[in-house]
Amino acid sequence: MNVESIRLINFRNYNSLNINLNKRINIFIGKNAQGKTNLLESIYMCATGRSFRTNRDKEIINFNKNEAYIGAMINIDNYEKFIEIKMERDKNKRIRVNKTELKNYKELYSGLNVVIFSPEDLKLVKGGPQERRSFLDMGISQIKPVYKYNINRYSKILFQRNNLLKSNKSKSEIFSLLDIFDVQMAKIGTDIIIERAKFIEGLSDICKNIHNITTLNNEDLTLEYISNVQLLKNKTNMEKEYLNKLKMNFSKDLEIGTTEIGPHRDDIIMYINNRDVKTYGSQGQQRTVVLSIKLSEVELIKKERGVYPVLLLDDVFSELDEERRKYLTRSFNEMQTIITATDVIDLEELQNVERSIFYIEEGKLII
Ligand SMILES: Nc1ncnc2c1ncn2[C@@H]1O[C@H](COP(=O)(O)OP(=O)(O)OP(=O)(O)O)[C@@H](O)[C@H]1O
Numbered sequence: 372m373n374v375e376s377i378r379l380i381n382f383r384n385y386n387s388l389n390i391n392l393n394k395r396i397n398i399f400i401g402k403n404a405q406g407k408t409n410l411l412e413s414i415y416m417c418a419t420g421r422s423f424r425t426n427r428d429k430e431i432i433n434f435n436k437n438e439a440y441i442g443a444m445i446n447i448d449n450y451e452k453f454i455e456i457k458m459e460r461d462k463n464k465r466i467r468v469n470k471t472e473l474k475n476y477k478e479l480y481s482g483l484n485v486v487i488f489s490p491e492d493l494k495l496v497k498g499g500p501q502e503r504r505s506f507l508d509m510g511i512s513q514i515k516p517v518y519k520y521n522i523n524r525y526s527k528i529l530f531q532r533n534n535l536l537k538s539n540k541s542k543s544e545i546f547s548l549l550d551i552f553d554v555q556m557a558k559i560g561t562d563i564i565i566e567r568a569k570f571i572e573g574l575s576d577i578c579k580n581i582h583n584i585t586t587l588n589n590e591d592l593t594l595e596y597i598s599n600v601q602l603l604k605n606k607t608n609m610e611k612e613y614l615n616k617l618k619m620n621f622s623k624d625l626e627i628g629t630t631e632i633g634p635h636r637d638d639i640i641m642y643i644n645n646r647d648v649k650t651y652g653s654q655g656q657q658r659t660v661v662l663s664i665k666l667s668e669v670e671l672i673k674k675e676r677g678v679y680p681v682l683l684l685d686d687v688f689s690e691l692d693e694e695r696r697k698y699l700t701r702s703f704n705e706m707q708t709i710i711t712a713t714d715v716i717d718l719e720e721l722q723n724v725e726r727s728i729f730y731i732e733e734g735k736l737i738i
Contacts, residue, residue: 372483372678373707374414375444375451381436383409384734393727397709398716401731407711408489410731411683414709415487417443417454418681419509420466420479423487428458447482448678454481477523480516484672488665489685495664496649496657500638507639510668511570514675518566525559528552529635537628546621556633557613561606563634564598570671571596571639577670582663585698590656592663595640599632655692662695666702679706688716 373394379385384406399407408424412431415423422431432439438459445452455467466476473479494502512519532552535545575594582592600616603609616632624630641648641660648660672680682703688696689712700720710716718726730737 372447372681373445374417374483374681374709375446377410377413377417377444378440378442379410379413380440381433382413382439382441383431383433385409386433386734388734388736390729390736392707392709393725394707395724396703396718396721396726397707398726398728399709399711399731400713400715400728401711402713405731406734407731408685409734411487411489411685411709411711413441414443414681414683415485416441416456417445418481418483418485419513420456420476420481423509428464429460432458432460445481445483452482454479454483478520480519484513484676484678484680485683486665486668486672486680487683487685488662488687489683490687490690491685492661492665493654493657495661496641496652500636503639504635504637507567507570507637510671511566513680514672515566518563521559521562521566525556525563525634528556528559529630529633532556533629536624536630542625545625549617549621553614553617556630557610557617560600560633561610561613564600564602564637565606565609567598567634567637568596568602573671573674574664574667577667577674578663581666581670582660585659585663585695587694590643590659591645592660593642593645594664595642597638597640598634599636600634658690659695662691662699666699669702669706682706682708684708684710686711686713688712 374392376389376391378390379388382388399410401407412422412424422428425431438457440458441456443454445454453469456464458464464476466473466479468479468481495506508518508522512522532549535548535552538545540548571594578592578594582590600613601609603612613632617630620632643652643656643660646652648657652660669680669682684699687699688710691699697720700718704721704724718724
């Protein structure tokens, strides 16, 4: 799986860019604020349909323009696919796959899997639960299109349910009107929780090994998935329990004007040697945990899809010590890797692997 070429028009600080990527290693070098992360962002968008930096597409359009375009030729199992995204101010973006426009831009399943690793990912450990849920959602959606569909439906129902809770209708009227939402919520929410638990279980197994290696057997990393709906083997029973919990919590939900029960409150706890990393981990330990999780995601995608994803590394080399840098470098032996850095980087472990080096200045390629 690889990105063959990318074309950007009025995308952030790129007025116009056409670039053919190497199947293996691509290194983009440039000073700060020249457009390196912007380029990774455009590739990420072709894979997932959205940015990893913002939910507001208009931020992506060049300051002085009204529309932006990304076109990427991708190769999946030797089959080429052309993904195009067009963004206009005050309009929803439009996405085309092989020249056919999607009815809904939220339905993009490009088949291109990407894993991004950047210094910002420290939020995965240090940030709030929202960061970890978003990691789960982006990760699972790339492997399972139906999950993405369920997440969109769940968000809509949650929004409607919360609006009803805040409305000035009588308590009994709200209670009876909620029924239709609750049944759907319990059904879709159960599917979401089951998928998340499966994902964490798979990730956790791989993570244990990888983290053992990245810490020279010093640390035992475990990931625990937390939900306020109990995970049961029998899906029908789980849905029933979930529905029951929603009903039991009705008075409290009404009082606070929002829904407390469901996967929108899920979290992941990460432990090193049985201690919560968020609370007790040093900055270096937290960084290594993120590295282990990201590399585990790569392996999980390989396991689920049979091919490696494209790895996007945003300026991470300067943050890692020698040992971890070497480990990371060896891990992208088999996949297309797109790296950004402010200086030339030395990949001595991969001397014989083909690579292209690009220099970026003010949104332009310097030849
Ligand atoms: N919508 C936009 N229109 C034009 N320029 C933009 C837009 N959004 C961001 N930029 C510009 O893009 C540049 C930042 O690009 P980017 O984040 O890719 O930098 P970078 O090369 O990765 O830098 P660093 O090494 O500091 O992370 C900034 O100069 C910023 O002003």
